[in-house]
Amino acid sequence: MPELVPLKRALLSVSDKTGLIELGQALAGRGVEILSTGGSAKALRDAGIEVRDVSEVTGSPEMMDGRVKTLHPRIHGGLLALRDDPAHAQAMEDHGIGAIDLLVVNLYPFEATVARGADYAEAVENIDIGGPAMIRAGAKNHDYVTVMVDVEDYAALLVELDDNGGQTSRAFRQTLAQRAYARTAAYDAAVSSWMAGAIGDVAPRRRAVAGMLKQTMRYGENPHQSAAFYTDGSNRPGVATATQHQGKELSYNNINDTDAAFELVSEFADAGPTCVIVKHANPCGVAQGGTLAEAYGRAYDCDRVSAFGGIVALNRPLDEETARAITGIFTEVVIAPGANDAAREVFAAKKNLRLLTTEGLAAAVPGLTWRQVSGGYLVQDRDIGQVTEADLKVVTKLSPTDEQLRDLLFAWTVAKHVKSNAIVYAKGGATVGVGAGQMSRVDSTRIAARKAQDMAEALDLPETPTVGSVVASDAFFPFPDGLLAAAGAGARAVIQPGGSVRDDAVIEAADEAGLAMVFTGQRHFRH
Known part of the structure; x- marks a missing residue:
């Protein structure tokens, strides 16, 4: 396992041409022989950089609309050969295989193709085959081969070559090999996730998720926890x-x-x-x-x-x-x-x-949420459920007023984003008490009412703002006690999902308390 490996021959084959010319010029200036394919070769050649076509090396033309060009022993042999293994060296000599010391590949833009709404056939056509195969081959043989998959690493390579007299260090090659495998893993994750959606498989046998590092952090939720922030590539x-x-x-x-x-x-x-x-x-x-x-x-x-x-x-x-x-x-x-x-x-x-x-608000679009549990993950659809006035069912003798309906829908929307058990009092388009995350719904109701009393004291109000308010519950009231606590705080209308075996008792209690109550038929637990 050599510590330093001289860079004499490179293969450049990229979809994203950012920085390609500058890299090619820098390599050529260091006496590196450059192999390339298709559009990459043309771009380099047009810039006056001497390039040797891969088809010339393999003796086979690019074929099948470019699907087959690098899948050849003279390419993969050059990437996989162990340079200090006599048998490998002999095979290289016997079959005219030259070593490839540097591989620079970025893949067909599959993620971008899917993101712009391409149809099934176009998405499949943008699944790269030769690129991942070369990347994995070169990364496996990182004792001898430097593999780059990110434009951001071009400058670091040139610094590495300058610092080591035209050679790359083993630590540098190891770092890039890890990034290479992470890239192909993320790429395959994108393909498999897209295909699951495209064929309507809501629970595929295997799920993969990938992210791109955005930020390292001093610590996580607490100072003794390490943490980092990754993005998922969506816009x-x-x-x-x-x-x-x-x-x-x-x-x-x-x-x-x-x-x-x-x-x-x-x-x-x-x-x-x-x-x-x-x-x-x-x-x-x-x-x-x-x-x-x-x-x-x-x-x-x-x-x-x-x-x-x-x-x-x-x-x-x-x-x-x-x-x-x-x-x-x-x-x-x-x-x-x-x-x-x-x-x-x-x-x-x-x-x-x-x-x-943000240059916009987050649209309520389908997506997945992930939560780790011991030994696995829980995966579910993002909660984009919404209700309108037309979805509401009045279940009490008294119907809510138009003003109360507006506040009920407002409070319901807020309750969706409060940790369960969630209770939200609202009046005039504003929350006046929020109860979150309690083990019983009646406790959340009382805490929210207590918050409203604090509000009255802070603002020197003549009475608690829950008087005449509406109240939203993210899930049904299992017993009348929570609803009666809200009525005792002064709430006059209630919105809740309904669906309890004791709904009749809760409705009866609401009628006796003179409350208007509507059911949504939709629950919003948020744990």
């Missing part, structure tokens, strides 16, 4: 694709909470100005208003204590007035579809405040 707006304009790097908890806030505010894409404030992945205040500044103020008023150090998400581009309101307290992150210059100038005075812009 769906959110924390993974956002532009960060200022502030230090996002932490693990920042990313988790910012995602929760942005997913919730995106539910209000077609609504008026809306603000979400999140703390520890739960919304502590959500409100709508005539302006973003008003929406922020109403969301902040719901739970001023929890809002401190929270995450703010907006459904409209950030403006100066809203920026000034937000900077009135300590806030970790603000995420919005955009921000004007005046707003960014206000935030510039708060150097530790992170501002993220």
Whole structure:
């Protein structure tokens, strides 16, 4: 296993031509013989770089629309041969196989092809065969072969060659070999996941998932845990694709909470100005208003204590007035579809405040969520379930008013994003009490009512804001006790999924309490 291997012969075959000419010039300037194929060879030759066609090396032309060009012993032998094995050396001599010291390949753009909505036949045609085969061969033989699959590594290669007199070190080759196998694994994961969807297999025998490193972190959820942030390659707006304009790097908890806030505010894409404030992945205040500044103020008023150090998400581009309101307290992150210059100038005075812009909201599109359990993974569809007024079933003698219906749908949307058991009181397009993550639904109901009392004290209100409010429950009330607790807090209308064996008893209790109640027929557990 040699420590240093001189680079004398290279094979360059890339779909993405970024940096190809500069790399080719640098290699040629170092006396490296360059082999290439198709469009790569043409691009290099057009730039005045001497290139030898792979077809000349193999003695076989490219055929079948380019499907067959590098699958040949004179290519794979050059990649796989053990240079210090006498039998391998003899085979190379007998069959005219020259060693390939550097392989530079990036694959057919399968992921991009699928992302732009290509049909089945076009997607299949963009599955690379020769590229992955060469990459895996060269990476397996990394004792002798340097394999590059990312444009980002071109510069590092040239530094490596300069530092080692035209040679690559074993550690460098090992690092690139790992990246090469990760790339082919991610590529195969993309192909297999796409095909499962294309043929309607919702539970394929094997599932693969891959990600691209976006950020390493100082630590994870707690300081003793290491962590990193990976992207999935999709272009769906959110924390993974956002532009960060200022502030230090996002932490693990920042990313988790910012995602929760942005997913919730995106539910209000077609609504008026809306603000979400999140703390520890739960919304502590959500409100709508005539302006973003008003929406922020109403969301902040719901739970001023929890809002401190929270995450703010907006459904409209950030403006100066809203920026000034937000900077009135300590806030970790603000995420919005955009921000004007005046707003960014206000935030510039708060150097530790992170501002993220997304150029859009997260559409409710199908996708998968993953959760690790001991020995495996739970995989399910993303919860994109939504209800409209037409989906609601009035089950009580009293029907909700039009104003209550608007608040019921608002509270229901918020409850979808609150950890179960979830209870949300709302009035006038704003939350006034949120109960999250309790072991019993009645406890969440009482906690949310207690939060509303805190709000009344903080704002010096004459009565708790739950009086005259509506209440949403993410799952059915299993007993009348939770519903009666909400009625005792002053709620006048209820939205819940229904479906309990005790629905009749709960409906009877609602009628006796003079409540209006609607069933959605849809549950939103969020564990």
